[in-house]
Amino acid sequence: MRNRVREQRTQREMSQAELAAALGVSRQTVISIEGGRYLPSLPLAFTIARFFGLTVDKMFDPDEEAGT
Amino acid sequence: MMALIRPRLRKPLGIALAGTVFAAAWALRGGDAWQLSVAMEVTVLVSAITTYVRAGEDNDDGALAGSRADERQKMLSLRSRALGWNFAMVAAFIGVTIGVAVKATWWWPFLVILAVAGFGQLLGWSTYTTAEEGPADDADRPRCGLGQLVILTAVSAAVQGPTPRAWARPLLAINEGNPRGLSQTHHARRGPVLSDHLRCPIPAVFLLAPVLNNAAHIASTSRHRHACCAAVSSTGQRPGLHRYLAVAVPGGPAANEPVALGFSFTPGCSKLAIIVIGVVSLLGRRDPAPETCSGAPGTDTASLVTRGQQSNAVRDWTFLLGPGRVPGINALLLGFYLMYRSGPRRRAAIPGAGGSGPATLIASAVAALFRGD
Numbered sequence: 001m002r003n004r005v006r007e008q009r010t011q012r013e014m015s016q017a018e019l020a021a022a023l024g025v026s027r028q029t030v031i032s033i034e035g036g037r038y039l040p041s042l043p044l045a046f047t048i049a050r051f052f053g054l055t056v057d058k059m060f061d062p063d064e065e066a067g068t
Numbered sequence: 069m070m071a072l073i074r075p076r077l078r079k080p081l082g083i084a085l086a087g088t089v090f091a092a093a094w095a096l097r098g099g100d101a102w103q104l105s106v107a108m109e110v111t112v113l114v115s116a117i118t119t120y121v122r123a124g125e126d127n128d129d130g131a132l133a134g135s136r137a138d139e140r141q142k143m144l145s146l147r148s149r150a151l152g153w154n155f156a157m158v159a160a161f162i163g164v165t166i167g168v169a170v171k172a173t174w175w176w177p178f179l180v181i182l183a184v185a186g187f188g189q190l191l192g193w194s195t196y197t198t199a200e201e202g203p204a205d206d207a208d209r210p211r212c213g214l215g216q217l218v219i220l221t222a223v224s225a226a227v228q229g230p231t232p233r234a235w236a237r238p239l240l241a242i243n244e245g246n247p248r249g250l251s252q253t254h255h256a257r258r259g260p261v262l263s264d265h266l267r268c269p270i271p272a273v274f275l276l277a278p279v280l281n282n283a284a285h286i287a288s289t290s291r292h293r294h295a296c297c298a299a300v301s302s303t304g305q306r307p308g309l310h311r312y313l314a315v316a317v318p319g320g321p322a323a324n325e326p327v328a329l330g331f332s333f334t335p336g337c338s339k340l341a342i343i344v345i346g347v348v349s350l351l352g353r354r355d356p357a358p359e360t361c362s363g364a365p366g367t368d369t370a371s372l373v374t375r376g377q378q379s380n381a382v383r384d385w386t387f388l389l390g391p392g393r394v395p396g397i398n399a400l401l402l403g404f405y406l407m408y409r410s411g412p413r414r415r416a417a418i419p420g421a422g423g424s425g426p427a428t429l430i431a432s433a434v435a436a437l438f439r440g441d
Contacts, residue, residue, distance in 0.1 A: 025139070026131050026141060027126065028128050029141065038140050
């Protein structure tokens with residue numbers, strides 16, 4: 001599942017640590033989500049989407065492989 | 069309590085506390101054990117300090133050590149524990165298998181590990197699946213997992229010994245507890261029903277063994293207390309029977325409830341009546357007059373042992389005819405037939421497996437009655 005976390009974060013010129021602090025998760029988890037190695041829970045997915053002002057389906061695209 | 073302790077201190081303090089208690093246990097042994105106790109305490113303190121230092125690091129391990137793990141890190145911890153559990157189970161299984169093969173005396177701790185882990189898994193299933201699922205719209209649709217049958221059978225065999233009856237127990241439990249299959253309506257009650265089957269043999273094993281198998285115990289003056297405890301243990305199993313009724317009767321249009329009730333009560337009452345005879349035979353150990361007790365004038369230990377063996381034989385036969393035979397018939401009628409009628413998802417497998425259990429149990433009971441030893 002592809003996601004736009006890295007893209008949205010870099011647009012806002014945030015570091016992974018800053019995003020992690022804003023979302024209330026660890027920096028390692030942000031790295032895993034950006035790399036597509038970890039699929040966040042539904043509450044966390046909503047938190048991420050709301051943080052970037054997008055909907056969950058805009059933030060996470062189930063039809064695309066991670067890294068494509 | 070935990071909220072008052074800083075997250076970074078929680079695990080180090082836990083390690084220090086548990087380690088200190090363990091070191092104190094060594095110190096209480098006396099003798100030279102205090103040296104080991106001191107070395108252990110030093111190791112524990114070093115470990116606690118190391119954990120505190122690790123908790124300050126910015127990585128997954130640090131987050132877990134510092135009790136600030138997020139959902140992914142908690143999942144990692146859970147998966148690691150599951151892997152450790154699997155390793156422990158495989159090691160325990162290998163240990164008990166080798167121990168049995170070489171006729172060693174040290175195999176039983178491995179069996180205890182397997183049994184405790186099995187109980188833990190059963191408790192987890194009963195707690196989490198029920199709590200998280202809740203009732204479904206299709207509450208009367210039967211649900212059952214063959215994996216559960218396998219695990220329960222293994223645990224039951226581990227607890228009760230590798231006899232055909234032990235292998236049949238879980239099948240009976242599932243059948244008796246869920247005569248229409250494992251519907252979600254009855255799901256919440258499955259755990260207690262199954263635990264009845266698995267819990268009952270434990271006190272009986274420890275209490276009945278000296279009463280039934282030890283000639284010296286039969287001749288001893290303390291046999292009355294033991295016999296009473298064993299009898300209470302035996303009768304204490306019986307409330308489980310009535311919990312089956314509670315599970316079997318409510319709701320469920322697929323089953324004919326009066327028939328289910330009849331099937332349950334009739335063998336149940338028969339079983340209870342037979343058990344009472346066995347319990348009375350155990351309590352009959354109190355029959356010998358005071359003058360025949362060990363140490364009293366006119367004591368004849370040989371005759372006392374013979375009388376004890378006779379009461380054992382009565383007890384064995386009643387328990388074979390009661391708990392050995394009636395659950396088989398009960399499960400065949402109530403579980404196998406009604407489960408098949410209810411149309412479970414795996415119609416061939418589940419009632420088939422359920423049918424094999426009672427058949428095995430009845431065959432085992434009949435074979436035990438006439439084996440001649």
